[in-house]
Amino acid sequence: MRDALFEFLCRMGDNTLVLGHRVSEWCGHAPVLEEDIALANTALDLIGQTQMWLGLAAEVEGADRSADDLAMLRDVWDFRNLLLVEQPNGDFGQTMMRQFLFDAWHLLMLQALTDSTDTRIAAIAAKAVKEAQYHLERSADTVIGLGDGTAESHRRMQAALDLLWPYVGEMFVADAVDDSLCAAGIAPDPATLRAAYEARIQTVMAEATLTLPDTGFAHQGGRTGRQHSEHLGHLLTQMQWLQRAYPGATW
Amino acid sequence: MAPDLAQIWDWLDQVPDPEIPVISVVDLGIVRDVAWDGDMLDVVVTPTYSGCPATTVIALDIETALRDRGLDRVRISTRIAPPWTTDWLSDKGRARLEDYGIAPPRPAGGPERCPRCRSTDLARVSQFGSTPCKAHWRCNTCLEPFDYFKCI
Numbered sequence: 001m002r003d004a005l006f007e008f009l010c011r012m013g014d015n016t017l018v019l020g021h022r023v024s025e026w027c028g029h030a031p032v033l034e035e036d037i038a039l040a041n042t043a044l045d046l047i048g049q050t051q052m053w054l055g056l057a058a059e060v061e062g063a064d065r066s067a068d069d070l071a072m073l074r075d076v077w078d079f080r081n082l083l084l085v086e087q088p089n090g091d092f093g094q095t096m097m098r099q100f101l102f103d104a105w106h107l108l109m110l111q112a113l114t115d116s117t118d119t120r121i122a123a124i125a126a127k128a129v130k131e132a133q134y135h136l137e138r139s140a141d142t143v144i145g146l147g148d149g150t151a152e153s154h155r156r157m158q159a160a161l162d163l164l165w166p167y168v169g170e171m172f173v174a175d176a177v178d179d180s181l182c183a184a185g186i187a188p189d190p191a192t193l194r195a196a197y198e199a200r201i202q203t204v205m206a207e208a209t210l211t212l213p214d215t216g217f218a219h220q221g222g223r224t225g226r227q228h229s230e231h232l233g234h235l236l237t238q239m240q241w242l243q244r245a246y247p248g249a250t251w
Numbered sequence: 252m253a254p255d256l257a258q259i260w261d262w263l264d265q266v267p268d269p270e271i272p273v274i275s276v277v278d279l280g281i282v283r284d285v286a287w288d289g290d291m292l293d294v295v296v297t298p299t300y301s302g303c304p305a306t307t308v309i310a311l312d313i314e315t316a317l318r319d320r321g322l323d324r325v326r327i328s329t330r331i332a333p334p335w336t337t338d339w340l341s342d343k344g345r346a347r348l349e350d351y352g353i354a355p356p357r358p359a360g361g362p363e364r365c366p367r368c369r370s371t372d373l374a375r376v377s378q379f380g381s382t383p384c385k386a387h388w389r390c391n392t393c394l395e396p397f398d399y400f401k402c403i
Binding site: 052123127 | 298300301302303304331332333334335376377378379380381383387401403
C-alpha cells in the first residue's frame with residue numbers, strides 16, 4: 001500500500017508541478033499585463049500545491065528525500081504527470097484550453113479527495129480545491145470568450161481543442177494503483193469522474209461555439225510513467241537546470 | 252515569569268502582514284493557535300494560498316517579534332486543515348483594508364463599493380491581482396483601479 005500511495009501522491013504532485021512550470025513560462029510574455037499576472041498567480045498556486053503533495057509523498061516514501069529532491073532530482077521516467085500538462089504552451093488560446101481541460105478534472109478529483117480516508121490527503125485537497133475552483137472559473141470564462149470571439153480566436157481555440165482532446169482520456173483510465181487506493185477509500189476510481197467531467201466540458205464548449213472532436217482515442221503513458229512525450233525532457237532541462245549544474249545548491 | 256497568552260496574542264497583533272502592512276497576521280486570521288508546552292511556545296500558523304510566498308516571511312516575522320520580546324524558545328508549525336478562509340479576517344482588519352484602498356472580501360463574490368469614492372458602479376478587470384489573495388477591479392465613477400481581497 002505504501003508504494004501505491006507514493007505513486008498516487010507523485011501523480012497529484014507531478015501534475016501540479018509540471019503544469020505550474022509550464023504556466024510560469026508565460027511570466028513576462030502574456031498578451032496583456034492582467035493575463036500575465038493571472039498566469040503567474042495560477043502557477044504559484046500550482047507550485048504551492050506541489051509542495052504539499054510531494055512533501056507528503058516524500059514522507060510516505062520514508063527514503064530521506066524531500067519534496068525538492070523529488071521535483072528537482074528525478075528524471076523523465078520517474079515523473080507521473082498526465083501527458084496533457086507537459087504539452088507545450090503554444091499560443092495563449094492553447095495554454096488556456098489546456099488549463100481548462102485540466103482544471104475541470106482537477107476540481108472533480110480534489111472534491112472527491114476531500115472525502116479521503118487518509119486525513120492528510122483530505123486536508124491537502126480541502127486546501128487546494130478552493131484554488132482549483134477559482135482557476136476553473138477563469139479558464140472556462142476565457143475558453144468561452146475566445147471560442148465565441150472573433151473568427152481568428154475561434155479558429156485558434158478549435159485547433160487547440162482538436163490538438164489537446166486526445167490527451168483527456170488518460171485522466172480516467174484506472175490501473176492497479178487506483179484499484180488499491182479506491183478499495184481503501186483513499187482516492188476515487190478515476191473512471192467515476194468522467195460523466196461529470198464530460199457534462200462540464202460539453203456545457204462550456206457549447207457556449208464557446210466549439211465542437212468536440214469525434215474521437216475516443218487517448219494518448220497514454222504519462223501517469224504510469226511508461227512513456228512521456230518528448231516535451232517533458234525539454235521542460236526538465238529548464239526546470240532542473242540549477243540543481244543539475246550545481247548539485248545541492250541552496251538559497 | 253512567562254507572559255500570559257493574552258499578552259502574546261497582543262504582541263502578535265502588532266506583527267504586520269508583509270504584503271499588506273496595515274493589517275496584522277492576527278487580523279488576517281492565519282495565527283490559529285498559541286500555547287505553552289513547558290517553556291516552549293507553540294505558534295500554529297496556516298497559509299492563505301498554498302503558494303503564497305509571504306508565508307515563510309510571516310513565520311520569520313513572528314519568530315523575530317517574539318524574540319524581541321524576550322521569548323527565546325518558540326516553535327512555529329504549519330497547519331493546513333481546516334483551510335484558511337477570508338471569514339477569519341477580523342472586523343478591524345476589514346476596516347483597515349478599506350482605509351488602505353483594498354476592498355474587503357464579500358461572500359457575494361465582488362467588492363461592495365469603491366474603497367476611494369464609495370461608488371457601487373464597479374467592473375472587474377482581472378480575476379487575479381498583485382498577490383494571490385487579491386483580484387483587480389476598477390471604479391467606473393472615479394475611474395481609479397483598486398485591489399479586491401478575494402473571498403475564499
